Structure formats: C-alpha cells, structure tokens
Amino acid sequence: MKKIEAIIKPFKLEDVKEALVENGIAGMTVSDVKGYGRQQGHSELYRGAEYVVDFLAKIKIEVIVNDEDVDATLNVIVEAAKTGKIGDGKIFVTPVEEVVRIRTEQRGSEAV
Amino acid sequence: MDLQSINYVIDTFFTIFTMTLIIFMVPGFAMLEAGLVRTKNVSTVLMVNTMIYAVASLAFLLIGYHLAFGDFGSETMSKWAAFLFQMAFVGKVINIMSGGVSERAKIIPLAVFTVIIGALIYPTVVNWSWGNDMLEGTILDITMYDLAGSTVIHSTGGWALLAAILVIGARKGRYPKEGGIRVIPASNIPLVTLGAFLLWIGWFGFNGGSVGTISSKEAANTVALTILNTNTAGLSGAIIVAILMYLMYKKFDITMILNGALGGLVAITAGPDLYNIYTPILIGAIGGVLVVFGVSFFDKLRLDDPVGALSVHLLNGIWGTIAVGIFANNGEDITLLGQIKGVIIVAIFVFVTSYIILYIINKVIPLRANKDEEMEGLDVDECGLEAYPEFKRAF
Numbered sequence: 286m287k288k289i290e291a292i293i294k295p296f297k298l299e300d301v302k303e304a305l306v307e308n309g310i311a312g313m314t315v316s317d318v319k320g321y322g323r324q325q326g327h328s329e330l331y332r333g334a335e336y337v338v339d340f341l342a343k344i345k346i347e348v349i350v351n352d353e354d355v356d357a358t359l360n361v362i363v364e365a366a367k368t369g370k371i372g373d374g375k376i377f378v379t380p381v382e383e384v385v386r387i388r389t390e391q392r393g394s395e396a397v
Numbered sequence: 398m399d400l401q402s403i404n405y406v407i408d409t410f411f412t413i414f415t416m417t418l419i420i421f422m423v424p425g426f427a428m429l430e431a432g433l434v435r436t437k438n439v440s441t442v443l444m445v446n447t448m449i450y451a452v453a454s455l456a457f458l459l460i461g462y463h464l465a466f467g468d469f470g471s472e473t474m475s476k477w478a479a480f481l482f483q484m485a486f487v488g489k490v491i492n493i494m495s496g497g498v499s500e501r502a503k504i505i506p507l508a509v510f511t512v513i514i515g516a517l518i519y520p521t522v523v524n525w526s527w528g529n530d531m532l533e534g535t536i537l538d539i540t541m542y543d544l545a546g547s548t549v550i551h552s553t554g555g556w557a558l559l560a561a562i563l564v565i566g567a568r569k570g571r572y573p574k575e576g577g578i579r580v581i582p583a584s585n586i587p588l589v590t591l592g593a594f595l596l597w598i599g600w601f602g603f604n605g606g607s608v609g610t611i612s613s614k615e616a617a618n619t620v621a622l623t624i625l626n627t628n629t630a631g632l633s634g635a636i637i638v639a640i641l642m643y644l645m646y647k648k649f650d651i652t653m654i655l656n657g658a659l660g661g662l663v664a665i666t667a668g669p670d671l672y673n674i675y676t677p678i679l680i681g682a683i684g685g686v687l688v689v690f691g692v693s694f695f696d697k698l699r700l701d702d703p704v705g706a707l708s709v710h711l712l713n714g715i716w717g718t719i720a721v722g723i724f725a726n727n728g729e730d731i732t733l734l735g736q737i738k739g740v741i742i743v744a745i746f747v748f749v750t751s752y753i754i755l756y757i758i759n760k761v762i763p764l765r766a767n768k769d770e771e772m773e774g775l776d777v778d779e780c781g782l783e784a785y786p787e788f789k790r791a792f
Contacts, residue, residue: 329582330648332705333693336580 286381286397287355291346292320292374293366298344304365305348310358314347324371343374349381351394404612408474411611411620412482418602419485421595423450426492429592430499431784432585433652433704437774438500439584439784445495445507450488452508453515457487461520465528473610482606483523486550489603490519493554497706498561498764500568501771504779506762513754514557522553522743541739542731544623545607547667547717548740553747555711558702560751565764567701569771578696581703583652593655600627600662604669619670626669627662630681634661637685645689653692656705657685663713664720667736671725680720687712715740 293301298315305313319340326339350358359376367373386396398406427446431439462469462480471479491511495502525532525539526549532538543549570579583589604627610616638657642650661681669677691708700707718740722733758764765771770778777783 330646330650331580331582332650332653333642333646333689334578334580334696336582 286349286351286384286394288379288381289346289348289350289355289358289362289376290379291348291362291366291376292318292343293346293362294368294372294374295342295344297366297368298346301346301362301365304361305346305358308357308361310348310350310361312348316345316347318343318345322372322375341372349384349397351397404610405474407612408610409478412474412478412606412609415602415606416478416482416485418599419482419489419606420450420599422489422492422599422603423447425592425595425597425599426489426496427592428588428595429655430496430704432588432590432592433496433583434500435581435774436584436785437776437783439776440780440782441504441775442496442499443784444780445499445502445504446492448504448508449491449495449511452511453487453491454484456512456515457484457520460516461487464517464520465523467529486546486603487515487519490550490554490557491515493551493706493710494558494561496704497558497702498565499703500775501766502561502565502764503762503766503775506758506764509758509762510561510751510755514751518557518747518750518754519553522549522747525742526739537742539739539742540730540732540735541718542671542721542725542736543667543718543739544670545604545666547663547714547721548743550714551663551666551710552714552718552740553743555707555714556744556747557751558706559700559711560748560755561764562700562702562707563752564755564759567699568703569768571701572699586651589652589655593659596659597628597631597662600631600666603627604666608670622674623669625674626672626677627665629674629677630661630665630669630684631658632661633678633681634658634664634685634688637682638689641686641689652705653689656692656709657688659709660684660688660713663710664717666714667717668721668725671721671731676724680717680724683720684713684716687716715744 291301302313320343321339321341326337326341328335328337348358355378362376383392384396385392423446427443430442430446434442462483469476469480491514495507524530526543530538541548568581571581573579601624605620605624608616608620608623611620635654635658638654639649642648642653661684664680664684665677688705688708691712692705695702695707718736721731722736725731755764766775766778
C-alpha cells in the first residue's frame with residue numbers, strides 16, 4: 286500500500302476529485318495548506334507598497350492505494366491538476382505499513 | 398402650538414437624529430480599524446473603540462462641555478439635544494488618534510489620555526473656535542470658518558496622533574534596521590469596507606447637523622446642500638484614488654480607495670455649506686490625492702500608522718480648512734490668512750500639549766506593549782479574548 290499526497294492549486298480540487306472518483310478511488314482526505322516551491326511565492330501590493338506572499342494557499346489531497354494502482358492514480362492526478370503554469374504542485378508517494386477500517390476492524394489492502 | 402415651539406421641536410429632533418448618525422461612526426471606526434489590523438489585535442482595537450466612546454463622552458459631560466461652552470443651554474432647541482450633539486464629536490477626535498497607534502498601544506494609558514483629551518484638550522480647541530472664545534480680543538483669536546471641524550475635529554485628532562506615534566514608535570519589524578518597509582496587510586477587507594461606509598453615512602449627520610437648524614426653508618436648503626456636498630467630496634475622493642492607483646500600480650487597492658473617500662469627506666467638512674454643488678468635486682479629489690501621497694510620505698518618515706489616519710484626517714483636515722479660504726473667500730469674515738492662522742494655532746496647541754501629556758503618561762504607565770506581548774498579539778494579554786479563536790494567527 287502506498288500513500289499518495291498531492292499538493293495542488295486550490296481551484297483544481299474539483300477536477301482532481303472527480304477524476305479520482307471516476308477511476309475508482311473511493312475515499313480521500315483533503316486539507317488546506319500553505320507553502321511554496323521554486324517560484325518562492327508571489328508579490329502583491331498593499332497601500333502602494335509591494336510585498337512578497339511567501340506561503341501560497343494550496344490544497345493537499347491524501348489517498349491510500351494498493352501498490353498496483355499507484356501509477357494509474359498518479360497519472361489521473363497529474364492529468365487533472367496540470368495547467369502547465371508555475372505552481373501546479375507536487376506529488377509524494379510513501380509506503381504505508383498498515384491500514385485499519387475502524388468500523389469493521391478489517392486490516393491491510395481490503396481496508397484501503 | 399405656536400410657530401416658535403414647532404421650530405424648537407423640529408430643531409431638537411433634527412439635532413438628535415444627526416447626533417445618532419454621528420454615533421454610527423463609533424462602529425464605523427471600530428470596523429475600519431478591526432479590518433485594517435492583524436487578527437491577533439482585533440479584540441483590543443474593538444475594546445479601545447468602545448472605551449473611547451464611554452470615557453471621552455463622560456469626560457465631556459462632566460468637564461469638557463463646560464470648558465467649551467459654559468453652562469448647558471440653547472435658545473433654539475432642547476439644551477440636552479445641543480449637549481448630545483456636541484458630545485457625539487468628542488469620541489471621534491480620540492478615535493482618529495487611537496487607530497493610528499493600534500497594534501502596539503496599551504489600553505490603560507490610552508484611557509488616561511482619552512480622559513485628558515476629552516475633558517481638556519479638545520474642549521479648549523472648541524472654546525476658541527465654536528464656544529465661548531476665551532481668546533477673543535487677543536492676537537491669537539481664531540476667526541477661521543470651520544463648519545463641522547476639518548480642523549477642530551480632524552486635524553486636532555491628527556496632531557494628537559502624530560504626537561502619539563512619536564512617543565510610541567512603530568510596530569515591531571515594520572521598518573527593519575536594514576532599511577525598507579515591511580508591509581503588514583489588512584486582515585479583513587469586508588470589515589474595512591463596512592467601517593468606511595458607516596463613517597460615510599455618519600458624516601451626513603456630522604456635517605448636516607452642524608448647520609444647527611433645519612426649521613426654516615433657508616435652513617433646510619442649507620442642510621440639504623451641506624449633505625449633498627459632503628457626499629460629492631467622498632465620491633470624488635474614491636474615484637480619484639482608484640484612478641491614481643491604476644495609473645501608478647495597475648491595481649485597485651480597495652483600502653486606499655476607501656481612505657480616499659474618507660479623505661475627501663474630511664476635506665469638505667470645513668465648509669460644505671459654502672460651496673456650489675461642483676466645487677466639492679475638486680476639493681474631494683485633492684483630498685484623495687493627499688491620501689495616496691500621504692501614506693507613502695509618512696512611511697518614508699517611518700511614522701507607522703496602520704490605518705492611514707495621518708493622511709486621511711491630519712493632511713485633509715488642514716487642506717479642508719485652507720480650501721474654505723481659497724474657494725469660499727468672501728473677503729470679510731472668511732480670509733485665507735484667517736483660515737491658515739486657525740490651522741496653525743490649533744496645530745501648535747494640540748501637538749505640544751498632547752506630546753507633553755503623552756510623554757508624562759508614558760513615563761508613569763508605559764504606552765507601549767512589551768516585545769513579547771506585541772508579537773503574541775495584544776488580544777491575549779490585554780483582553781484575554783481573541784477575536785478569531787478558531788483561526789490560525791496570520792503572520
């Protein structure tokens with residue numbers, strides 16, 4: 286099992302969610318996050334003075350999938366979240382040791 | 398009921414109504430300031446605004462009114478209405494000052510200063526200009542025309558604020574040692590907008606009520622003209638700032654545009670009853686321009702004013718008073734020189750007394766929050782109650 290964490294532009298959330306659901310991903314966890322990558326935020330203007338907003342608003346989506354579904358899921362997210370412009374985000378994949386469904390106490394890949 | 402009684406009743410009603418509009422400026426200042434500061438200081442800003450209304454008004458009831466006008470009294474309306482109208486102005490003077498020192502000034506020393514300015518400093522200015530005139534016959538006699546207080550209210554508050562900023566200093570980190578300015582953006586733009594429009598509406602009472610009577614055809618016309626001109630100056634202040642912001646930065650900064658409207662409103666306040674219906678367009682526009690350049694000018698001087706009160710109230714209070722001398726010069730009662738003289742006398746008196754009093758208060762009860770309190774936000778230390786407890790603190 287793997288955890289896929291995707292940091293995406295907030296306005297792409299709906300697209301990514303729909304694409305994931307269409308491809309059989311049953312659940313996901315979403316959070317509001319702030320961060321920056323290589324472009325180092327952007328500058329805004331307040332009362333005639335420019336300032337840098339370091340931490341931009343992003344959305345983090347977390348999904349847990351079985352090993353064989355990782356590549357397909359990554360492709361779905363990339364396709365849905367891509368605008369081609371700077372700040373589209375990043376995806377991280379990490380191994381997951383155990384998953385427990387609390388209601389049924391199922392464990393492992395059947396709980397995913 | 399005879400005609401005289403009807404007039405008495407109408408003027409009393411008019412005065413109480415316009416006084417109520419002026420009190421709408423209490424939430425106006427409160428919301429404007431709450432939106433322009435960081436979330437960690439919002440409860441404190443609101444507390445200060447509430448405290449100012451209460452403390453300043455009571456100080457004026459007990460001492461200030463008598464210093465300015467002598468005993469309670471009015472021939473043309475209920476003397477209580479006449480008092481209430483004057484009382485409604487007092488809090489505004491200190492509001493102007495408190496907004497500019499928010500995010501670092503503590504509540505108790507501000508309250509002490511509020512008592513002094515509401516009981517003594519502002520009433521003295523009123524005495525010289527609208528009241529008993531203790532300077533009459535001396536070389537310092539103030540003859541300026543100032544209908545609703547471009548100088549008496551707005552630049553009085555502005556000079557007190559300048560003194561306070563010099564005593565208190567800038568917010569921590571605002572002007573870094575290595576030079577430049579660190580921008581501290583507003584936390585809630587909808588509140589800034591609500592506050593600015595509440596002030597705008599309050600201004601109709603502020604200027605309209607200052608005509609003093611509405612119970613004759615001529616007086617009713619003057620009141621309506623005054624309110625029309627007041628509104629026009631606000632409109633043109635907003636428009637000129639929007640144009641300037643776009644020309645200079647290709648962006649429409651709504652906080653500046655609203656400050657521009659308020660700048661126009663301050664500028665018209667000295668003589669809204671004297672102009673034709675077109676002159677306020679120019680007066681308000683110049684007021685807006687003063688705001689745009691004033692904000693960066695005071696930043697260059699490293700005078701930290703989170704709400705732009707120096708540009709809105711001080712610069713435009715001066716401009717509005719002088720504008721009467723330029724545009725409404727009737728050669729006899731109103732002269733440019735007389736207007737300038739009034740501005741200068743009030744400036745010296747208010748700035749010097751405020752500075753000395755704030756300096757002394759600061760020695761006894763430090764005006765400024767300590768470094769840790771300021772970083773954590775004054776809400777935790779001063780109010781024990783954060784305005785937005787469920788939000789992560791911004792910045």
